[in-house]
Amino acid sequence: MPEAVNPERNPENPILIIGGGPAGLEAAKGIAELGYKAVIVEKANVLGGTPILSSYAALTPDFRSAEDAMGEMIAAVQRPEVDIHLGSQVTAVSGQAGAFDLTVTSAVDGPTQVQAGAAIIATGFQHFDPGRETQQYGYYEHDDVITLVDLERMLKAEQVVRPSNGEPPKRLCFIQCVGSRDRQIGNEYCSKVCCGVAAKESIEVRKLLPDCKVFIFYIDMRMYGYWENEIYWPSQEKYKVNYVKGIATEIVKKGDHLIVRGEDTTMGRPMEVPMDIVVLSVGMEPSEGTKQMAAMFGAEVNKYKFIETVGGALNTVQTSVEGVLACGAATGPADIEDSISSASAAAMKAIAVVRKTAMGVS
Ligand SMILES: Cc1cc2nc3c(=O)[nH]c(=O)nc-3n(C[C@H](O)[C@H](O)[C@H](O)COP(=O)(O)OP(=O)(O)OC[C@H]3O[C@@H](n4cnc5c(N)ncnc54)[C@H](O)[C@@H]3O)c2cc1C
Ligand code: SF4
Structure with missing residues (x-):
């Protein structure tokens, strides 16, 4: 017999993704492709992350235009399962894995309440x-x-x-x-x-x-x-x-x-x-947003203030807080390819959190 769904930990709860750079975009795409809902909260008024915000020209290793590559990633999240808040930040969080209550504050429209089953921090880096x-x-x-x-x-x-x-x-x-x-x-x-x-x-x-x-x-x-x-x-x-x-x-x-x-x-x-x-x-240092979001969720950081992942080599996206994953350059220096790979892992683990907590499975 299937287990009863805990209504407070609804599998319909979306997965919150903070940061709309390469990592955040890939996580959102993966979640949507598996039929779950994602909410992207991006501080800037555009998606695409540092490659767009810092006007990168061509990317390593194949000299593909950064605008073109990021354009493809942005197009992939324009779908009904993905809710996008630009010019916005998470300003308060409470609750736990399966049922986080968040305040998302937009510079234009003010605060909105969002419920999420899991959170992915993809707030990236800044240049030294x-x-x-x-x-x-x-x-x-x-x-x-x-x-x-x-x-x-x-x-x-x-x-x-x-x-x-x-x-x-x-x-x-x-x-x-x-x-x-x-x-x-x-x-x-x-x-x-x-x-x-x-x-x-x-x-x-x-x-x-x-x-x-x-x-x-x-x-x-x-x-x-x-x-x-x-x-x-x-x-x-x-x-x-x-x-x-x-x-x-x-x-x-x-x-x-x-x-x-x-x-x-x-x-x-x-x-x-x-x-x-x-x-x-x-080189790369953690962005202010990475430091702020780690503090807001109570996630541990390493001595350089990148988000600490606690699973060693076998789990590169789990933070010290249950239900909160991190990926991309928020966890340390990474190129786009690695940021995207870790984003897919974070998406999969975030879905597992939403499903398990809703079913009451630990
Ligand atoms: C000089 C330089 C050149 C590079 N060129 C290449 C290259 O050619 N090829 C390559 O593979 N890699 C390159 N990289 C690395 C590449 O930029 C990173 O791998 C990639 O940007 C990491 O993606 P990300 O999504 O993790 O972070 P980011 O791209 O940094 O995106 C993070 C996003 O989070 C948002 N954010 C931050 N704080 C908050 C907050 N509090 N709330 C909401 N949103 C927030 C930011 O606005 C941003 O949009 C380069 C790096 C450097 C230093
Ligand atoms: S990749 Fe490593 S070795 Fe090369 S410039 Fe950057 S920090 Fe130095």
Whole structure:
């Protein structure tokens, strides 16, 4: 005989998804495809997450337009099972797995009450601010010191120029691991994507400006899986990007140019090289929204303030709170492919929570 349904823990309760980036969109799509209801609460006025909000141009590894890829994901959640609240945030939560009561507050329409059987936190990351704590690289001091994200915007506009004078650069370099793998600032982790993104952008710069010499200063290059063959080797062999194993310690202005000072660690000697543009390969930190939602749901965070998942390698989406899952870059550095994979896992486990709690199964 089927078990009685607890009316307070209704299997018809939707699954709340906080964040409408790649991870949140994939979770919503998966839930809807399995016939359940999802509610997306997105702080921004558009869906698509950081690739859209930060105007990424082309994505690794296949150079697909970010707008096109995110457009496909956004189109997939335009269906009756998915209720979308843009420009909105979760401002209060009570209840438990199977029956959460939430206040969703919209900047335009004010508060609405929402019931949810489970919640998925997909609030993502923010780019490391290269002026934080140390001003070693002069990001806020020198116009021609930019970040990977600034270069993405230039590449999207197909106009890579020196911000100081509007002229195309003749020499451009990337400095890897800015804000990551740095014990001094407490971010010991690798941000996973920035080596691949720098290699991708180096190819795009060489395609757009064939006369521009491009250098990448690295501690060691860490490519994500197949990105090794897809972008790293082509950037060296086909596009003649110069990889220099070295540590840049300082950037100073000399006349019209920037001088990158540091140490060439292969040759074991000091280096001092003139550049027109220096691109800082900034890594990933948890977004403010990730920190806020972890606090609101009482979910544990790790020492970097990414959401802690408590199942180890065998369950990468369970938070310390029953009925609350997390996925994508809210749980740590991840590329889009990994964010989407963890989002599918979170969707499946959230459905299991809704079904089990409604049936009274533990
Ligand atoms: C410089 C750089 C370039 C990159 N380029 C690539 C690339 O080419 N290819 C690739 O695979 N990966 C790339 N990545 C990684 C990629 O951006 C992430 O994998 C991806 O964005 C993670 O998706 P997400 O949905 O977890 O988070 P996000 O994309 O950060 O989305 C989170 C969403 O949550 C919303 N949000 C935050 N707080 C709240 C809140 N309190 N309430 C409601 N909504 C909230 C945000 O507005 C946002 O829409 C790059 C990363 C960096 C640093
Ligand atoms: S991906 Fe590369 S640049 Fe980014 S932190 Fe890791 S090693 Fe450094």
